[in-house]
Amino acid sequence: xxxxxALELARIQFGFTIxxxxxxxxxxxxxxxxxxxxxxxxxxxxxxxxxxxxxxxxKIFAVNFGMGVVSGLVMAYQFGTNWSFFSDFAGSVTGxxxxxxxxxxxxxEAGFLGVMLFGWQRVGPALHFMATAMVALGTLVSATWIxxxxxxxxxxxxxxxxDGRVVPTDWLAIIFxxxxxxxxxxxxxxxxxxxxLLVGASAAWHLLRGTDNAAIRKMFMMALWMVAIVxxxxxxxxxxxxxxxxxxxxxxxxxxxxHWRHGAPGEGVPLIVFGWPDMEREQTRFKVEIPRLGSxxxxxxxxxxxxxxxxxxxxxxxNATIVFWSFRTMVGLGMLMILLGVSGLLLRxxxxxxxxxxxxxFAICMGPAGIVAILAGWFTTEVGRQPxxxxxxxxxxxxxxxHGVAALGTTLAIFIVxxxxxxxxxxxxxxxxxxxxxVIDEGAHPETGGPGLPRTPARPxxxxxxxxxxxxxxxxPTSAExx
Numbered sequence: 126x127x128x129x130x131a132l133e134l135a136r137i138q139f140g141f142t143i144x145x146x147x148x149x150x151x152x153x154x155x156x157x158x159x160x161x162x163x164x165x166x167x168x169x170x171x172x173x174x175x176x177x178x179x180x181x182x183x184k185i186f187a188v189n190f191g192m193g194v195v196s197g198l199v200m201a202y203q204f205g206t207n208w209s210f211f212s213d214f215a216g217s218v219t220g221x222x223x224x225x226x227x228x229x230x231x232x233x234e235a236g237f238l239g240v241m242l243f244g245w246q247r248v249g250p251a252l253h254f255m256a257t258a259m260v261a262l263g264t265l266v267s268a269t270w271i272x273x274x275x276x277x278x279x280x281x282x283x284x285x286x287x288d289g290r291v292v293p294t295d296w297l298a299i300i301f302x303x304x305x306x307x308x309x310x311x312x313x314x315x316x317x318x319x320x321x322l323l324v325g326a327s328a329a330w331h332l333l334r335g336t337d338n339a340a341i342r343k344m345f346m347m348a349l350w351m352v353a354i355v356x357x358x359x360x361x362x363x364x365x366x367x368x369x370x371x372x373x374x375x376x377x378x379x380x381x382x383x384h385w386r387h388g389a390p391g392e393g394v395p396l397i398v399f400g401w402p403d404m405e406r407e408q409t410r411f412k413v414e415i416p417r418l419g420s421x422x423x424x425x426x427x428x429x430x431x432x433x434x435x436x437x438x439x440x441x442x443x444n445a446t447i448v449f450w451s452f453r454t455m456v457g458l459g460m461l462m463i464l465l466g467v468s469g470l471l472l473r474x475x476x477x478x479x480x481x482x483x484x485x486x487f488a489i490c491m492g493p494a495g496i497v498a499i500l501a502g503w504f505t506t507e508v509g510r511q512p513x514x515x516x517x518x519x520x521x522x523x524x525x526x527x528h529g530v531a532a533l534g535t536t537l538a539i540f541i542v543x544x545x546x547x548x549x550x551x552x553x554x555x556x557x558x559x560x561x562x563x564v565i566d567e568g569a570h571p572e573t574g575g576p577g578l579p580r581t582p583a584r585p586x587x588x589x590x591x592x593x594x595x596x597x598x599x600x601x602p603t604s605a606e607x608x
Contacts, residue, residue, distance in 0.1 A: 146197050182324075190238070201223070279304045280373045281517070286518075303372075326492025328345035333486070378432065380402070465487065
């Protein structure tokens with residue numbers, strides 16, 4: 126199929142399915158924690174705008190959660206269908222870690238999700254808040270086990286190989302492998318950032334179209350504060366993660382930097398800002414570089430040296446072209462996130478943030494930036510690990526099942542068509558929900574509910590069937606709180 130080998134098609138298929146899947150858990154993690162904050166603020170202050178925002182985002186959370194579960198099931202089956210030799214070799218480690226996710230995270234989420242979504246008028250405030258908190262905790266626990274498994278594949282330890290199979294010898298070493306803490310924090314913060322950017326973009330869109338009320342303003346400022354505080358922290362986490370990667374996966378760092386050969390002693394390593402790593406010529410073409418900055422970033426010294434790609438045999442090098450540009454995509458978007466947060470707070474201080482159309486458009490454009498950055502970071506991590514599926518232990522070529530090109534090409538084409546149809550529809554529906562915006566004073570009228578009274582159902586589909594009267598009410602400007 127188009128000149129691809131069976132191994133390449135299997136990798137593309139897994140990359141395609143996980144690229145769809147990773148979007149939904151990331152937003153689920155961020156939205157679940159955001160809902161905890163909203164409900165806590167409502168319980169503490171009694172201000173109805175927090176409750177209105179909770180009802181609005183809980184519907185979006187429910188749809189996103191469902192798509193995450195469905196896409197995750199498909200991805201899990203591929204371990205048995207396309208990567209059976211990997212499962213046979215390392216299943217004694219990855220299998221239990223995924224089982225722990227089910228026994229902990231899924232039980233938490235399944236046990237409390239129904240209470241969170243449908244128990245608003247059926248249980249007390251304390252119990253409902255606990256249910257929301259448990260769902261949020263479940264999303265983080267799920268991420269913990271998934272990243273423990275994937276991090277072990279990046280930096281394996283706590284095992285021995287017996288009769289051609291991995292045998293666990295120290296579960297604490299397996300779980301808390303060298304890259305795990307950095308990757309867990311980096312991914313969790315990325316999920317919070319992606320959600321904040323989504324929330325901020327939705328608020329900016331409503332403000333730009335003239336829907337200016339207390340709930341929209343509160344949503345916008347919460348997002349801007351989150352981005353302004355967390356984006357710089359994420360940059361520092363990324364720096365620490367990079368140093369950890371330099372220690373344990375030097376070939377990946379060399380590919381990220383497009384660094385092929387060592388310079389003269391004391392010269393230092395330049396930072397290549399732009400360029401095109403050419404795998405055949407073993408050089409980065411058309412490069413624009415800053416002298417010694419690579420050494421400063423990677424070794425925190427002016428003349429520190431880092432491994433070069435030519436230090437590794439050609440068969441042991443990752444694809445530097447992909448890794449180089451995916452890494453720069455992630456870093457570039459991170460810098461734009463910092464710019465968004467800082468400029469937003471500056472405009473808020475000047476009192477013009479609500480009506481500055483250029484800034485609002487910037488916030489809307491940055492809406493998907495967190496998701497794109499997560500995907501770029503994932504490509505950097507996974508492509509940079511190649512040609513190993515378990516770094517330094519098992520090659521990806523030895524892990525793939527023995528399927529033919531025709532079978533893999535056909536299933537990949539089916540995946541593309543079905544995923545675009547199913548998840549494209551789901552994403553379109555999510556955007557439709559966001560477009561409607563929060564219903565102001567949702568609990569203030571008998572027909573929409575309040576304490577002890579029925580209100581708009583929490584079912585996600587109900588949000589798409591509101592009357593024009595509700596739309597008009599939602600878009601009516603109110604005076605109000607601008608924090």
